[in-house]
Amino acid sequence: MRNILMIISFFLGINCFAQIDTEEFIKKEYRDIDDNYIITALNDSIRRRYIDLYIYKAKKEKSAIKIATGYKIHYEYYKNRFKAAPYLDSILAVKNNPYRYYNYFAYGEKAMLYRFKNDTKKAIEYYKRAEEIAEKIGHVFGVYWVKYELASIKMNYHQKEEVVQDLIEVYDFCQKNEGEKYELLENNTLIILSRVLLLLKKNDLAIKYLEYWQEKHYNNSKVLKKYFSLINWGIYLHQKEYYKASTDSLAKGLKLHNEYFKLKSDVHEIYYHLYLNDLKYYGIGNIKYLLKSDSLYTNTRDTLLNRNRLRIYPLLIDYYRDEYINDVEKQIFYANRLIKLDSTYDARNKDVLGTFKKYDIEKIKKQKEDLEKEIENVANQKRLLVFIISISLLILIYFLWKKKQKNRLKKVVNNSEDAVIESENNKEKSLSNDVIEDILSKLDKFEKSEGFIKKKYTLQILAKELETNSTYLSKIINQEKGESFSNYINNLKISYITEKLEKDSKFRNYTIKALAEEAGFNTTQSFTKAFEKKHQKSILDFIEKLENS
Secondary structure (H helix, E strand, O other): OOHHHHHHHHHHHHHHHHOOOHHHOOOOHHHHHHHHHHHOOOOOOHEEEHHHHHHHHHHOOOOHHHHHHHHHHHHHHHOOOOOHHHHHHHHHOOOOOOOOOHHHHHHHHHHHHHHHHHOOOHHHHHHHHHHHHHHHHOHHHHHHHHHHHHHHHHHHOOOOOHHHHHHHHHHHHHHOOHHHHHHHHHHHHHHHHHHHHHHHHHHHHHHHHHHHHHHHHOOOOOOHHHHHHHHHHHHHHHHHHHHHHHHHHHHHHHHHHHHHOOOOOOOHHHHHHHHHHHHHHOOOOOOOHHHHHHHHOOOOOOOOHHHHHHHHHHHHHHHHHOOOOOOHHHHHHHHHHHHHHHHHHHHOOOOOOOOOOOHHHHHHHHHHHHHHHHHHHHHHHHHHHHHHHHHHHHHHHHHHHHHHHHHHHHHHHHHHHHHHHHHHHHHOOOHHHHHHHHHHHHHHHHHHHOHHHOOOOOHEEEEOOOOOOOOHHHHHHHHHOOOHHHHHHHHHHHHHHHHHHOOOOOHOOHHHHHHHHHOOOOOHHHHHHHHHHOOOOOOOHHHHHHHHH
């Protein structure tokens, strides 16, 4: 029923429009046309036709201001601003228009549209034109608005010190004036200003503006500003080393973003700091954050590229360079990705605000070349090994065949003799019971003394301390303890830290890095790997189970 009424209203509107006398229409006052036709039109199609009559009336009367006004109304009523962009050019094409504000408006809107298209060079060009007109006509607010917009662009190209000065000027201007538009400009300025100060590590100054924004603007701000505020707080808390609180703020921001926004432009900053929070607090970063950030570059709608976003790639390369992963192909893959995106960044922006090198790309290229050479060397070694094995097999087959041809019986005898000799050679001399008991007794004292907590305990060092040789010690640990020397030492360390966790609750509040050091492990990774091997669960799950019980 509702659809039927809409269709009827549409055709009634068209009929009414058709019955309007054009000459009678243009005799009306412009204000009357605005109030009774353009604003209250039944649908966009009819409204645009009324606006066309508005422009027709203006042209007939040769009123440059009203012609430009008509084009401005056309642009503002269009839902798709990109499709409405030609009306901005029409505004600028109006000759002898004494009301220069419309030209300022048109250049500002064109700058915004080019910015959305990620054509930064064009955007800056039109912002500059808008600024020049604002200065000429004495539109002070317009001058500061353009200064804010240009500063928000510059912050993506690492002219941060200059950006801070510009934004503080805008902030001071807003402080001296009252009104809704000044409040809005101040709101926007504070969000960006606090972010730039955080990137410059000027935390004390950043928190001043963050807290002021929170007090004055939070309740009246839209979701987007609250989202940016959460990210800023997350970065600030991270830099103050409150990693859990930082993660909480960033997680709230990410949830808000996923609920309200489609574009993923700013979530790079969230994933980057979430990874660093885990790395600092647990000693291990969650690789999924870096991979999610990297995956956003395949999203064609996410076109903004700046240096801050490239920070994830050195982290990815370091992650895959870890001794327990050592994935050379992944290292090369992300080195290539970093080099490609860096060159894309330079190509896009070399004429915009200059080139700002933050990462030593030449170093990354050198590392990539070294890795490729390493892979080539390994491949050559494999090929050489295959060649040697093949030749050896051919020689062996030849001699076996020749030997078989000479005397089969002799071959059987020789093989039997060889088997006997090999069996005799492989017989191991057993150690006396006294030697075994003596070494076991010393190992027992070693275990009780907790000397195994020393870092870098080797078989040779322990053998020297126990006044025996490393061969005897290794054999007894293998036979009597049923494990290799390295597993024996690691299990002693894990048993030691397990007992501490079970008996003393204060150890459960330690970070993984601190627990690893307490147990005498060289790295957090080796500690977590050894713990999971012994207990078949992670250290965090183990602690959680203790707390629950």
